[in-house]
Amino acid sequence: MSRIVYRLPFLCAALLILVLIQAKSCHAKEISVELVWKLGEAGWLEIEVEKGDYQLTVDTTTRKFSTGSSLQVGWGGWTPVLRINHEEFQVLKGSVLEIKGINSGSLSVKKPEDKAVVYRGGLHLSWQNSHWELVNRVDSEDYLKGVVPIEMSNEWSNGGLEALKAQTVAARTFLVRHTENGKKAITDSPDIDQAYAGKLVEGEASAAVEATRGEILVDDQSKLPIEALYSSHSGGYTEDAKNVWGNSDINNVSHPDPYSQGVGGAVNHWRFIVSAPVLGSTFGLGPVRNLKLDKFPSGRVKSVRLEDGFGQVKTVTGRIFVKKFYPFGQPIRKFAFLGSLFESQEIATNRDLFGKSGLAVFLGSPESRSSQLTGMYQKEQGPLLAKIFSSSLGSSTDTQPFGEFIFEGRGWGHGVGMSQWGAYHMAQLGYNYKEILSFYYNKTHISKT
16 A cells, blocks of 8 residues: 555656646647748759758668758759769659658758758658659648748847737647648748748747647637738738638728837838829829729728829729839838838829820920920929839939829738737737737637647
8 A cells, every 4th residue: 555655646747747748749740831932943952961860762762861961853854863962863763752850850951052941840852843842841830930930030029029929829820720621731931821931040939839839719609710810010900801802701800900000110101102104104004193092991092093194094903003013022111112001192293294285295205205394394493203213213314294193101911910010019018919819810719729
């Protein structure tokens, strides 16, 4: 009897440890991430085991692939080739390679002309349509450690850890929703799913992943994972999902967002200037004379009606209008067109030139146009506004007298769901991540996966 009493605490402790391990492991699973953002359409790749023990399967042969091992894959004459550890190149008989973790660590992957990207977990490579397609098979929680710092920032951990936790729960919810019901993979692309950049971006945000391990947002009634959408900055008013994608979503509805006001620098308030001729030519019109905005209740632009001096009219959606001027691939700055929450103002330089004679000059040759407009517009004084093509195209040495349009906007992104800058501001004000999520997502609560 005494022996049983003596050993019971140790048995309970062992059982408790086992339960905790099982509880922790049940929140994570291996997922597949299609690497299309930085490694899409790759013809040649260099892969090296940065850390850990793997096994490499080529056709029907499997070999050890440990720390320091390397693999080059490419093509020759439309046939996939590979080289292992600087040995001779060999032709791949099949079309698939597998690097699977035994004591999984990390793999460095790079195109010859780019910097390396490092991934935890394993890699699946397949030769498809004259290029390599890569899939990173990784633990779901490790995946989030490569998402949150890109979607927000490791720097926000100082005073904004609760925002990082909110971002983690939203990102995990997005992951669960988009990998269930038969969908096996999610991409690493921010233009398709959510940004994922692997191990090299891991940092302070990992604490938010660990602190919320397994937590997702579910709908109050269905108990299913919601569509946890988010964008950089709401501009002070979140958007209804129906107004962006056409489908109603009770969890993502439009409402005022005071926490996104006055924060975010350039994305809080931006300005874009474009001349009437450039604005018109962008949409197949002459110099624009009138512009009218049709808006949603949030203030975001639903459609833009443009009329040129010839009487031609064209109406485009707010999204198409923004895409024409959005600074794709460029640094975000104050003088850029960043979203659909904006007002417009016309600065007329010489309204008389919308008459027959002025438009006739516009249709003439560039040489005659320059000299005649200079003569017709003698009142020019110092300001350079009339010489601006647009904020992105710069200015001309000649004055154009058909006017300029100034667009004053707020926010960055679609505005549906959580505003990341708003979440950061809420965290700074002392709100916890559950309160942040409750503010941005309607009729939801946190559940464990």
